[in-house]
Structures are given as C-alpha cells and as structure tokens.
Amino acid sequence: MFVPLFSDLRLRIFRKLTNNLLSPFNSTKDAFTLVHIELGFLYDVLYTKATIMQSTVGVILRSICLLSTFAALAAFSIIVSKSGYPREDIYITYVLLGRAVSV
Numbered sequence: 001m002f003v004p005l006f007s008d009l010r011l012r013i014f015r016k017l018t019n020n021l022l023s024p025f026n027s028t029k030d031a032f033t034l035v036h037i038e039l040g041f042l043y044d045v046l047y048t049k050a051t052i053m054q055s056t057v058g059v060i061l062r063s064i065c066l067l068s069t070f071a072a073l074a075a076f077s078i079i080v081s082k083s084g085y086p087r088e089d090i091y092i093t094y095v096l097l098g099r100a101v102s103v
Contacts, residue, residue: 066101069097069100069101070101072097073097073098073101076093076094076097080093
C-alpha cells in the first residue's frame with residue numbers, strides 16, 4: 001500500500017505491514033492503524049524538510065550555512081573593532097550570531 005501511494009518511496013517495514021495488517025483476518029482497528037501510519041509518513045514527506053535534510057544536498061547546504069555564519073561572526077569581530085557602534089548593539093549582535101552558530 002505504501003509504494004503505489006507514495007510514488008515509489010520504499011520503507012523497510014513495507015512488506016511486514018502489508019503482510020500483517022492487510023490480511024483478511026485483521027480487525028478494522030488494524031486497518032485504521034495502517035492508514036494512520038501512511039498518513040504520518042505522507043505528512044513527513046510533504047510538509048517537513050526531513051527528506052531534504054537527510055540527503056547529500058541537505059548536508060552540503062547545512063555546511064554552507066554554518067560556514068557562512070562563522071564567516072559573518074569573524075567579519076563582524078574584525079569590523080567592530082574599527083568602528084564606533086554603541087556597546088549594546090555590539091553585544092546584541094554577538095548574541096544573535098552566537099545563537100545562529102549554536103543552532
């Protein structure tokens with residue numbers, strides 16, 4: 001039931017679920033459990049970034065983002081020593097850049 005419904009996305013538990021839950025001796029509760037699992041999987045595929053973040057492209061994009069944040073932090077550290085910005089603004093910027101790096 002998973003494969004035709006989700007455009008050939010394969011799960012390791014596909015055979016186990018279809019063999020166990022779709023036999024004619026199971027109750028309607030088991031059928032609703034299968035539908036619940038399928039809808040949860042469909043939600044993950046369509047409305048979350050899970051498939052992108054776990055791919056090679058996702059890892060590369062996250063690495064670029066992290067390196068860009070470090071570069072911004074380093075550039076700000078160099079530039080701020082040469083300018084006359086208020087201390088509060090400098091502290092706030094360091095906190096925001098530090099938080100961006102930690103996320």
